[in-house]
Amino acid sequence: MGKRRIEIMDTTLRDGEQTSGVSFSASEKLTLAKLLLEELKVDRIEIASARVSEGEFESVRQISDWANENGYSDRVEVLTFVDNGSSLNWMEKAGAKVQNLLTKGSLNHLVHQLKKTPEEHYNDIAAVVKQAEKRGIKTNVYLEDWSNGMRNSEEYVLEFLDFLTTLPLKRIMLPDTLGVLTHEEAYNFISKIVERYPGVHFDFHGHNDYDLSVANVMEALNAGCHGLHLTINGMGERAGNAPLASVVAVINDFLPELQINVEESSLFKVSKLVSAFSGFGIPANKPIVGDNVFTQTAGIHADGDNKKNLYFNDLLPERFGRKRKYALGKTSGKANIQKNLNELGLILNEEELKKVTQRIIELGDKKEVVTKDDLPYIISDVLDSSTFQQKVFVRSFVLTHSKGLKPSTTVSVEIEGETIEEHAQGDGQFDAFMNALRKVYQSRKRKLPMLTDYAVRIPPGSNSDALCETIITWQNNGKEFTTRGLDSDQTVSAIKATEKMLNIII
Numbered sequence: 001m002g003k004r005r006i007e008i009m010d011t012t013l014r015d016g017e018q019t020s021g022v023s024f025s026a027s028e029k030l031t032l033a034k035l036l037l038e039e040l041k042v043d044r045i046e047i048a049s050a051r052v053s054e055g056e057f058e059s060v061r062q063i064s065d066w067a068n069e070n071g072y073s074d075r076v077e078v079l080t081f082v083d084n085g086s087s088l089n090w091m092e093k094a095g096a097k098v099q100n101l102l103t104k105g106s107l108n109h110l111v112h113q114l115k116k117t118p119e120e121h122y123n124d125i126a127a128v129v130k131q132a133e134k135r136g137i138k139t140n141v142y143l144e145d146w147s148n149g150m151r152n153s154e155e156y157v158l159e160f161l162d163f164l165t166t167l168p169l170k171r172i173m174l175p176d177t178l179g180v181l182t183h184e185e186a187y188n189f190i191s192k193i194v195e196r197y198p199g200v201h202f203d204f205h206g207h208n209d210y211d212l213s214v215a216n217v218m219e220a221l222n223a224g225c226h227g228l229h230l231t232i233n234g235m236g237e238r239a240g241n242a243p244l245a246s247v248v249a250v251i252n253d254f255l256p257e258l259q260i261n262v263e264e265s266s267l268f269k270v271s272k273l274v275s276a277f278s279g280f281g282i283p284a285n286k287p288i289v290g291d292n293v294f295t296q297t298a299g300i301h302a303d304g305d306n307k308k309n310l311y312f313n314d315l316l317p318e319r320f321g322r323k324r325k326y327a328l329g330k331t332s333g334k335a336n337i338q339k340n341l342n343e344l345g346l347i348l349n350e351e352e353l354k355k356v357t358q359r360i361i362e363l364g365d366k367k368e369v370v371t372k373d374d375l376p377y378i379i380s381d382v383l384d385s386s387t388f389q390q391k392v393f394v395r396s397f398v399l400t401h402s403k404g405l406k407p408s409t410t411v412s413v414e415i416e417g418e419t420i421e422e423h424a425q426g427d428g429q430f431d432a433f434m435n436a437l438r439k440v441y442q443s444r445k446r447k448l449p450m451l452t453d454y455a456v457r458i459p460p461g462s463n464s465d466a467l468c469e470t471i472i473t474w475q476n477n478g479k480e481f482t483t484r485g486l487d488s489d490q491t492v493s494a495i496k497a498t499e500k501m502l503n504i505i506i
Contacts, residue, residue, distance in 0.1 A: 003259035006251070007227035009203065010036050010244060011046040012274060014079055016235030019280055021453070021473055021482050026059035027383040028277045031346065033063045035273065037072055040266045042244075046100060046229070049079040050087035057094055064095035073097045077140065082124045085131050098138045100173065101128060105143025105160070107153035118156065122163050129167050140171040142205075147176040150189040161197060171201045171227065176216065179209030179239060186216040190223035203227035206242040208234060213242035214250060221255060232274040233282055233289065245271060245288035245320070253314050265321040273346070276376035279471040279484055281457060288320055337375075346379065355382045363467065363488060374467045381469075381486040391416050392502040394495060399429045409433040413440050416506075420444075429491045437498070449476035449505060456490055470494040474501050 013029050013036075016022070024032070029047065036045050048060045060078060067076045080087035080099040091099060103125055104110040110121055125141070132139050141164055143149065149157040164172055174190065181189075186204070194202060204220035204227070206213040217228055234243030245267045251258055271289040275282050284291045337357055341348060348356065359378050396412040406425040409432040413420055422439040426432030434451070441448050453473035470485045470493040481504065485496030 003257055005259045006221065007043040007201075007203070008244070008248075008260055008262055009044040009046060009077070009227060009229045010040075010042040010231065011205075011229050011241065012036070012231040012233075012235055012244075014046040014048055015229070015237070015241055016231040016233075016274075016278075018237040019235045019240065019278065021480065022235065022278045022280055023482065024059070024277055025383060026055060026062055027352075028380065029059040030062045030066060031348075031379075031383070032270075032274065032277065033076070034066065035266075035270055035346070037067075037075060039263065040270050041261045041263045043227075043261060044075045044077055044098075046077045046079060050081065050090045050099075051083075057090065060091075060094040060096055064097070068095060068097075074138070079142070080128075082121075082128055084124075085128065088128070088132055088135060088137060091137060092135060097136070098140065098170075099132055100140045100142055101125070101132075102142045102144055103160075105146030105157060105175070105177075106149030107156040108148060109145045110156070118159065122160070125164075126167060129169070133168055138170050139168070140173055140203075141167075141169055142173045142175060144175065145177045146174045147181045147185070147189070148178065151180075151185070158196070161193065165197055165200055171203055173203040173205055173227075173229070174225070175205035175229070176207050176213075177205075179207030179213070181206075181212065181216050182210075183212060183215040183219040187219035187223045190220050190225050194224035201226045203229055205229035207236065208239045208242060211239070213240075214246050217242050217247050218250060218255070221251070221258060233271055233280065233286070235274070235278065235280060243286075243288075249288055249315065249319075264319050268321045273376045273379075276380045276469075279455075279457075279469075279482060288315070341375070348379070352379075352382065377467060377469050377486055381484065390503050391506050392499065394499045394502075395419065397433060397495065399433070399491060401429060407432045409436045411436040411440065413437065413502075415440075415444065415502075430494045433491070433495060434498070449474035449501065452480065454494070456493075468493045470497050472497045472501070476505060 013024065013032060017024055033045055033047060036042050047063050048056045063076060064073070067073045074097065076096060077098040077100050078091055078096045080091065080101050082101065082103060087099065104114060104121060110116060110118065114121060129139050143157070143160070146157065161172070174193070190202070190204060202225050204217065204225045206216045206220070220228070228247065229241065230244035230247055231241040232244055234240040248260065248262050248264055248267065251260055252264065268289055271282060282289055337360060338353065356379055359382055363378070393414040394411065395414050398410045399407070401407045407429045408423065408425045409429065410421065410423045411433060420440045420443060422436045424432055424435035424439055426435045438448055451472060452475050455471045457469045457471070458467065467486060467488055468490045470490065471482060472494065473480055473482050483497045483500040483504065485493040485500065487493035487496060
């Protein structure tokens with residue numbers, strides 16, 4: 001008997017983007033979509049929720065255009081709602097071909113959220129599926145809160161599945177929406193369903209609230225499920241989703257009767273890029289993709305490694321594409337940068353490549369070495385900068401820090417062609433800069449957003465003269481958004497992040 005093939009669906013661009021403070025630009029989403037399907041070779045990607053925003057529509061349109069031209073249209077999916085066809089209209093305009101329809105997988109959700117009877121819900125679903133079929137859109141169905149449904153209203157779930165299996169559906173998807181399952185429950189619930197509906201394709205969608213997502217995935221597979229929903233770096237709401245890298249390693253090492261398409265050797269590079277684009281750091285001790293996972297520090301381990309590899313396991317770094325770094329600097333030509341991009345599995349167009357080359361040359365003037373680890377941060381900065389039309393420029397600033405005196409800043413800002421100059425003191429150089437900026441905006445009777453979080457990162461593997469990325473979260477009219485700045489100087493990187501904020505609020 002041949003191996004049983006398991007479909008891997010990556011939902012980093014949809015569910016992963018629901019990580020607090022994370023938002024990918026349309027360019028970043030397109031870059032990641034190409035990487036996930038062509039380099040990492042996942043079977044399917046879920047890229048957005050319908051009707052969310054204009055930016056989301058634009059990213060779906062760009063990915064769908066690319067997918068339709070390259071034969072991937074059946075592998076790109078959008079989360080939709082039972083809304084009399086509004087989601088389908090949105091999808092059709094964007095060019096997407098597969099909907100993942102969100103329905104109620106527990107009686108609790110149906111009664112208290114929708115306030116409908118099961119029959120009313122079934123009729124609404126049947127109408128949406130019929131309409132999708134007419135428009136040439138394929139349908140998969142999510143049973144939201146399915147895990148609690150099986151715990152507390154199993155009769156409803158099975159009656160609902162009896163109904164769903166009469167519809168022309170491609171897949172039925174079983175999410176542990178609130179991350180509450182134990183591994184025993186994951187096995188028992190899924191084996192019961194797989195046995196009851198032998199010809200139906202079931203996906204399992206695990207969340208990690210109790211740190212049980214990988215165990216639950218293993219048991220779901222042992223119970224006979226046919227597909228998994230995973231995210232890069234375990235991104236997602238609350239504690240996140242089941243992490244793709246860990247699950248791939250577990251399947252390859254512990255479930256030899258199963259077969260997946262995912263390219264193990266690309267996991268690390270994709271992980272790093274998603275981290276750079278999202279501003280969502282990877283813990284150093286995270287399995288497979290963390291910086292420390294292949295580092296032995298204890299003396300007894302080092303001794304054991306010299307004596308018949310006593311402390312080795314099967315997780316060898318080469319499996320996951322962990323390679324030496326190649327330096328980049330101001331003497332790098334486009335060909336050298338292209339080589340590094342190829343190693344990261346990245347495809348940039350001529351214009352983007354030019355911008356990245358220019359940025360590397362600028363940074364090389366300030367810093368001796370730009371490493372391949374810096375590259376995703378630089379690309380993220382360049383792509384992010386092109387998502388808005390710049391109307392506000394921080395033209396000049398002087399930062400002073402003298403012993404016995406408060407730090408002070410003089411700043412010159414151009415806003416829609418008008419140049420305003422102000423001076424202020426503060427508790428630190430960036431605080432002084434923000435105080436001067438407030439004066440600039442007060443003179444125009446405008447308020448600045450509130451700064452709610454400030455994080456600084458340097459790319460892994462860099463040294464003391466490293467690039468520095470500052471990620472600032474702002475709150476404006478009750479809404480939060482994040483901007484990033486990149487420079488070899490920490491305060492300057494924060495000023496660049498602030499300049500992006502000024503252009504967003506305008």
